[in-house]
Amino acid sequence: VDEAALLKRHKQGWLMEISNNLDHCIARLREARKNKIALSLGYHGNVVDLWERLVYELETTGELLVDLGSDQTSCHNPFNGGYYPVQLGFEEGKLLLSSNPGKFRTLVQESLKRHVAAINKLADKGMFFWDYGNAFLLEAQRAGADVAKKGANKTEFRYPSYVQHIMG
Secondary structure: OHHHHHHHHHHOOOEEEOOOOOOHHHHHHHHHHHHOOOOOOOEOOOOHHHHHHHHHHHHHHHOOOEEEEEEEEOOOOHHHHHHOOOOOHHHHHHHHHOOOOOHHHHHHHHHHHHHHHHHHHHHOOOOOOEEEOOOOOHHHHHHHHOOOOOOOOOEEOHHHHHHHHHOO
């Protein structure tokens, strides 16, 4: 949601392209898949909107438009600006954070549940998802989202952590 962070990652080369339009993102994903071109696309907006749009495309066209997904949300600090709820724009979220932190927290937790629900639908159809190791899965679990690894203890998540499982 914070354009400055997105532009920084683009400048650093982590993202090949950026867009603030979901229709454009979907068109670019389709084009890249058709031409078998790897694409690292950053969306300037709330990532929940993007995940939910990818689910919509999957459900309406049968196309899984992403092979790999990750999340670098700053959930080590979700209730103080590290995560912005999908229900609010960035500026509106900043205002609510300062004026009513309790309501902001409730919206963050609702948003985390939606966030995970969309990821789960895509992962169930073949997208490989991993957490960056930034407490996204932990905070999603605390919010009541379905992130537990089936048949494992409550501290194991269904998705690997980049830091812990991939780099470690």
